[in-house]
Amino acid sequence: MLPQNLVIELARELYHARKTRTQVRHFSRRHPGMTIDDGYAVQRAWVALELADGRTIKGRKIGLTSRAMQQASQITEPDYAPLIDSMFIESGQDIRADRFIAPRVEVELAFILARPLRGPGITLFDVLDASAWVTPAVEIIDARIEQFDRDTHAPRKVYDTIADFAANAGVVLGGRPVRPLDVDLRWIGALLYKNGVVEESGLAAAVLNHPATGVAWLANKIARHDESLNANDVILSGSFTSPIPARASDTFHVDYGPLGAIGLHFV
16 A cells, blocks of 8 residues: 555645646556555545535546456456536536546436435445436546556556546536436437537446446445445446547537437537
8 A cells, every 4th residue: 555645645646737737647657556445545635635625525426337448447347436516517508628638528327316325235226216316417537647658658557547536527417317217227328429420329238237236336335435325416327438539619419319418518
């Protein structure tokens, strides 16, 4: 484990990287002994800095939910991070591209909890029972830590991504919310248009075979830290498309069929 003073130092680097929109170099390259637990320790220290600024936690995100992404990251389970209130963006409003460093757009479903979920032992059925709504969502991911090292071009490791809020930077909720048992969530599909062209498509079943599975995994995972998912939390269950880069002047339209659509315009 990294010493606590170093954990706090790295968290401050990320805190300032977000504010100044300046990327930092891979923590895993500078500290080769870094572990997944170290990544989460840095993440928690960064959260503490945001909370000290008056920010609040409105939910959680789950990442690396596809088998292909897990294999690419050399891990065997998803990762997670908190959703801070300042990350939430109204559907349809202009989004300043310069509030991010290297924004990319992903397609997800979000669970809105009516009741808390505290592990261990939480199942998919518990998640469906505890959720008030499931709604279309778009996640905007970013890289406060370089995706590829500026000199070696080596990709960052999962420890870096975990420390970096699991890449989360923005959340847009929209479309038509549904009760979790009113539709078969596995078969909710989406088309992601960028500037009028379909760039990606996918089915929610790509998220661990059922998007509620990831929410159950998360409730059980954070229980070891004596944490739980709370009533009214927004839980991003994992992307079922590849991320698409966004720049100023780009317009995105995500069509969820009968669940409506979400629009984003970067300026």
